[in-house]
Amino acid sequence: MATYGVAEAKNNFTHLLERVEAGERITITRHGKPVAELARPTVPAKLAGDERLAFMKEFARRRDARPPLGMSAAELVRDMRDEGY
Template sequence: MASYGVAEAKNNFTHLLDRVQEGESITITKHGKPIAELRAPPITRAALTLEERRAFMKEFARRRDARPPLGMSAAALIRSMRDGDPE
């Protein structure tokens, strides 16, 4: 996280906002002590309606069922991953 004094932040405010928009957090200090932090607001999603949730789950199940079976049990898969089997 970058840190800028008040005067430097004031002179570079537009540049700092561009950096925040790219995902960086900026700390503003006064006499070496942090007094503020610039960061992007959290991304919020609107809650799905009941119909949207049902459609999502139906599509998820359709995609899941369309995939070919693995050909081994979950326990066998984990065992082969753990033991380093090339299968």
């Protein structure tokens, strides 16, 4: 796995994306400590037929397993706005 400092990664971003597209993982560091990792997405960009259905079922299963938030989306947005997020 290749490692780049923030400034170097910024200056070579397009090149790094090409390497990631080819399957490589890139670690970005700040002051020698890892802060981010560039990698290809784990979910294919396009799913067809049975793969798409299986993905959507798994997504719904995980969504339904989470506890309810206890407020509506509008209330959540209002709270975030009022608290300055």
